[in-house]
Amino acid sequence: MRGKVGMETMESRLEHKPEETQKIQIRLPEKVKQVMDRLEAHGYEAYAVGGCIRDSLLGRVPTDWDITTSALPGQVKALFPRTVDTGLVHGTVTVMIGKEGFEVTTYRIDGEYTDGRHPKEVIFTPNLLEDLKRRDFTINAMAYREQDGLIDAFDGAEDLAAGRVRCVGNPLDRFGEDALRMLRAVRFAAQLDFQIEAKTQEAIRVLAPDLRRISAERIQTELVKLAVSPHPEYMRELYALGISKVILPEFDRMMETGQNHPHHCMSVGEHTIAAMQHTAPDKTLRLAMLFHDIAKPLCKTTDADGTDHFYGHPAQSAALAQKVLRRLKFDRATMDAVCALVCWHDYNPKLTRGKVRRAIVTCGSEQFPAIFAVKRADILAQSDYQRAEKLDYVDHYEKLYDIVVKEGDCISLKQLAVHGRDILALGICQGRQVGEILNMLLELVMEDPDKNKYEDLMQAVRDYLEKNHTGIAEM
Secondary structure: OOOOHHHHHHHHHHOOHHHHHHHOOOOOOOHHHHHHHOOOOOOOEEEEEEEHHHHHHOOOOOOOOEEOOOOOOOHHHOOOOOEEEEEHHHOOOEEOOOOEEEEEEEEEEEEOEEOOOOEEEEEOOOOHHHOOOOOEEEEEEEEEOOOOEEOOOOOOOHHHHHHHHEEEEHHHHHHHHHHHHHHHHHHHHHHHEEEEEEHHHHHHHHHHHHHHHHHHHHHHHHHHHHHHHOOOHHHHHHOOOOOOHHHHHHHHHHHOOOOOOOOOOOOOHHHHHHHHHHHOOHHHHHHHHOOOOOOOOOOEEEEOOOOOOOOOHHHHHHHHHHHHHOOOOOOOOHHHHHHHHHOOOOOOOOOOOOHHHHHHHHOOOOHHHHHHHHHHHHHHHHOOOHHHHHHHHHHHHHEEEEHHHHOOOOOOOOOOOHHHHHHHHOOOOHHHHHHHHHHHHHHHHHOOOOHHOOOHHHHHHHHHHHHHHOOOOOO
């Protein structure tokens, strides 16, 4: 049976490969061949393995080339002048060819997994097939070298052709070894637009709670890869398979919160998925759309006629997004960028040049022009009601922003013609008051950019000090 192939059967498959498998040719990079040839010249087996083979069969250019070998780590190190001990305990040595590194890993058998991630022990083996059968999915369990062609004991090529993600062997065993593989299954499906095989789905539903044992950092990595994939709509699979209930329960509440309102035609969760689909595959943008309405379930009210409202949801969504991003161990820069876009995604200033200048200062210039992509995605994921008018508003908003930037309108303290040292020179000694005066000047030039001249602003400072009965030191 597929997925439960014994060693004898697998070896016979290698000896009697289908003709079409024998004809498969993969062009190995010269440096990869150089590493493999050196290993083989000294009597060891060496194959390119895993994702690079999968991507090659899909007609993609692999980003990394991994090599598996019968040579032990010490034997690999002895053959190459420059190596890095990447993970000797697991049999991995990075061989440096020029400035490029290639991971070379000894064939191995994993012992019992006691922490849901790492095997308790690793046993090196001279048998390639023993190594391949420990891998997660069939599409990642193929190996290749020119003299043998494709080594595909688990029908990975067939699964690629069928657009299928399927575990090697028993999925309960594979997910029991490393629970993160359940999230990886959905991530691969999203990247490749594949379907997850039925038994693999069943195993995920059973073992999804085990994801609680996985570190936030590993969850974050896979979630981001899914979010920026060509098919972020596979977020829906996280919900359907019970994964998000464990790693992102806030998303479950979004999926289960309806929106009975003229501007909406989907649940909060489905709207969120659609909004992600309407943005470029950029980490900050996709995460901003994932979290832009995350607090709507908490803000929902329903009026007498049955219409739902979500007052104050942008600010509350930003606050909740920050908690979730912190829980998932995101870096500060990502948290700040995402939460700012979430906070201001529904802010709509009047379409005048002055109000747009003020909006840039209020929201933070760092949010522009990304905020326009966020607003358009939000609108396109709503109902058709007033869609044309809303998109037209964003177009005009962006045009005014472009004018402000092109004309060099003052939108920050750094752009003022007067600086803190100029105010200090008047005899003001309180730093707090200097800050208040600078902000007053910024307000002034936001209303009238022509006033951003040294003499005009210094006169405004003198007027301010006189009005507030603050003396100016004798110069």
